Amino acid sequence: MPGTHPPLFAVLRWLLLFILFGAPLHTVQAVTLPAAATTQPAPTQPSGNTPEPNIEQKKAAYSALADILANDHSRQELIKQLRDAAASPSTTAPPVLNPPAATDAQDKTVLQSLTDTSRRYGGAFAHQFIKLHHTIVAAPHKPFHQQTFINAVVHFVMLAAALFAFYGVIKWLMAPVYRRMGHWGRKKNRDHTNWLHLPSMILGAFVIDLLLLALALFVGQILSDYLNAGNRTIAYQQGLFLNAFALIEFFKAILRLIFCPHYPDLRPFHIADDRAHYWNLRLSWLSGLIGYGLLVIVPIVSNQVNIQVGALVNVVIMGLITLWALWLIFHNKRNIQFELVALADRSMAFFALFIRAFSLVWHWLASAYFITLFLFSMFNPGDSLKFMMSATVRSLAIIGIGALISGILTRWINKTIILSPDLRRTYPELQKRVNAWVSGGLKLARFLTVLGVMLLLLNAWELFDLWQWLTLGAGKKVVDLLIRVLTILLFSAVGWTLLASLIESRLASDSHGRPMPSARTRTLLTLFRNALAVLISTITIMILLSEIGVNIAPLLAGAGALGLAVSFGSQTLVKDIITGIFIQFENGMNTGDLVTIGDITGTVERMSIRSVGVRQDTGAYHIIPWSSITTFANFVRGIGSFVANYDVARDEESDRVNATLQEAVKELMEDEEIRAMVIGEPSFAGLVGLTDQAFTVRVSFTTQPLKQWTVRFALDDKVKKHFDQAGIKTPHQTVQVMQTGNDVQGAAGVQPLPAPE
Structure with a gap:
């Protein structure tokens, strides 16, 4: 009130509220009842014998009243009846209220709902303009005392000159400290010793700014006590100035934190010095003109001159400032857009997306900010500025903290967890799997951080009541559901990671001397791991659907009916699965085996529950269903063997040929590499075949699996060399040419020709 003197705590109130990012002023001011209300006696109970309503009747009455108040039409009708009853003369009979029937809001169409909403808010907006016009035109006049003014x-x-001078001096005295702090933080940042040094210096400078502001306010309060001439009105006006000074200088401290025009080393962003000076100066002037205009000039003019003049001054000041702000915005639109794009190019990919999006709409957001401030200031000059300043500071704090948390999470996402060599050797895929889960969890946390920032921004501008939504609204259920879903996913991920790591540990060689598992074991474990992945995924999906409210009973029943229908049409698939299971249990083939299936010979590369994949030596890859395999040959089951037959000319001596063959085999077995492939001793069968042109000698070998071809090729090379050295000839191909002639009877005669030498 004009006749009160604001104490020191009242002066510091706004500063402390902004430092703590507290609520607006109306949440901390005490609410007092009018004296007439506090002195009114308690109502007496009626003398009639009306019975006390029971609890069910009370509940029904409460429900009916809630339905009436929830509907716009019924609520307005009830308000009209209450006003008519209050305006009725006291001599008339007691007014009777007829509770209006609550109409069903769900019967309205979308167009009707939009029309009602626009009519309600448009009416409220028009009412404020009417109220402003009434204030300017029809407000009561008061005498103007020039001397007092x-x-x-x-x-x-x-007071203003003394306070500004003192504040400027203490800031000038702290200038060397700011320079040293910036120089030390930048040096540590360049040396990469610790990335926290520079941010701590920037925040430290901001804290010093706030302490200097608090000191200036303290001194300003003392000066006000001595410079008010004992006049309570002057003290009140000086109190308005101190409150405005605290609010505006705190906002300027935020601007110095962002732009830091005089100490570039303490500037947190990459902004050129001239741009930093440009925007810090103009935004400081804007905040000063708005703050001192609405919080000081308008109240003083309204109090000392006239309310109409004060309202006109408010409109003129805010109109000029809004026009200047819009000119600044659109004059620098393209330059700021280029700077934001350049900042996005230097930023991480996650932040670059938001910065580029902001560069496209920043001028519209800034224009809406100043236009909203202009409209609010016309209806409620003091509170509108306090609300806008408070929401702005809280928004900057929310965005800054959210960006810091998101930046830390993004840096952690790009890092890799390194397990110990023993763990990597025992569990080959564990490190890759753990890093994948951690990266996914951090990305989810970053997404939740962005979502939380958006909700907090809406709450800061009172467009959304976050606390009520979390405690009384649907937010409580959403958070509870989110926690349960994350818990289920966490347990599923941990369970799959542990089981899969155990299987992979069994598939890998043991560092303590345990041999590699057999091919059959590897195949079965691989199939079991795939089946386990399908089982865990299915169970997790079913539980998640149940948690979010989906009734999975019809889904399970439908899946059973669908499975029954599919089973009739998938007999071949079932046959494939059953045949593959029996082949695996009989250890018929494993990955890496050389097999012949039908007319296909190749290496087994993949085995699933339905088919086997075979790669031929030509590179062709065949997928063969299990059910189509009736017989197959496996070349790697225990041993390998081959029988070598050599044909020589019939006129060679058989004993000499057998002796030469034995010498070739003896030389072959002296090769240690070949000898390691041979099991036992070769078996000589001697002469095993005779024709009119040649005879055949035979030798048999038993080898390691898949080594028979290597031994056979080496044996052929040795036999050829020894046969050539001994002069043993292979059989010649003979050609019989038949000549025809006429005998005495005229028949054709045949005369054999000698074979070529």
Whole structure:
């Protein structure tokens, strides 16, 4: 009130509220009842014998009243009846209220709902303009005392000059400290010793700014006690100035934190010095003109001159400032857009997306900010500025903290967890799997951080009541559901990671000397791991659907019916699965085996529950269903063997040929590499075949699996060399040419020709 003197705590109130990012002023001011209400006696109970309603009747009455108040039409009708009852003369009979029937809001169409909403808010907006017009035109006039006004202005100017001078001096004295802090933080940042040094110096400088502001306010309060000439009105005006000074200088401290025009080393962003000076100066002027105009000039003019003049001054000041702000925005639109794009190019990919999006709409957001401030200031100059300043500071704090958390999470996402060599050797896929889960969890946390920032921004501008939504609204259920879903996913991920790691540990060789598992074991474990992945995924999906409210009973029943229908049409698939299971249990083939299936010979590369994949030596890859395999040959089951037959000319001596063959085999067995492939001793069968042109000698070998071809090729090379050295000839191909002639009877005669030498 004009006749009160604001104490020191009232002066510091706004500063502390902004430092703590507290609520607006209306949440901390005490609410007092009018004296007439506090002195009114308690109502007496009626003398009639009306019975006390029971609990069910009370509940029904409460429900009916809630339905009436929830509907716009019924609520307005009830308000009209209450106003008519209050305006009725006291001599008339007691007014009777007829509770209006609550209409069903769900019967309205979308167009009707939009029309009602626009009519309600449009009416409220028009009512504010009417109220402003009434204030300017029809407000009561009050006499203007020139001497009193000049005296108040002199004392006001004396306090303002002294406070600004003191504040400027203490900031000038702290300038060397700021320079040293910036230089030390930048040096540590360049040396990469610790990335926290520079941010701590930037925040430290901001804290020093706030302490200097608190000191200036303390001194300003003392000066106000001595410069008010004992006049309570002057003291009140000086109190308005101190409150405005605290609010505006705190906002300027935020601007110095962002732009830091005089100490580039303490600037947290890459902004050129001229741009930093440009925007810090203009935004400081804007905040000063708005703050001192709405919080000081308008109230003083309204109090000392006239309410109409104060309202006109408010409209003129805010109109000029809004026009200047819009000119600044659109004059620098393209330059700021280029700078934001350049900042996005230097930023991480996650932040670059938001920065580029902001660069496209920043001028519209800034224009909406100043236009909203202009409209609010016309209806409620003081509270509108306090609300906008508070919401702005809280928004900057929310965005800064959210960006810091998101940046830390993004850096952690790009890092890799390194397990010990023993763990990597025992569990080959564990490190890759753990890093994948951690990266996914951090990305989810970053997404939740962005979502939380958006909700907090809406709450800061009072567009959304976050606390009520979390405690009383649907937010409580959403958070509870989110926690349960994350818990289920966490347990599923941990269970799959542990089981899969155990299987992979069994598939890998043991560092303590345990041999590699057999091919059959590897195949079965691989199939079991795939089946386990399908089982865990199915169970997790079913539980998640149940948690979010989906009734999975019809889904399970439908899956059973669908499975029955599919089973009739998938007999071949069932046959494939059953045949494959029996082949695996009989250890018929494993990955890496050389097999012949039908007319296909190749290496087994993949085995699933339905088919086997075979790669031929030509590179062709065949997928063969299990059910189509009737017989197959496996070349790697225990041993390998081959029988070598050599044909020589019939006129060679058989004993000499057998002796030469034995010498070739003996030389072959002296090769240690070949001898390691042979099991036992070769078996000589001697002469095993005779024709009119040649005879055949035979030798048999038993080898390691898949080594028979290597031994056979080496044996052929040795036999050829020894046969050539001994002069043993292979059989010649003979050609019989038949000549025809006429005998005495005229028949054709045949005369054999000698074979070529």
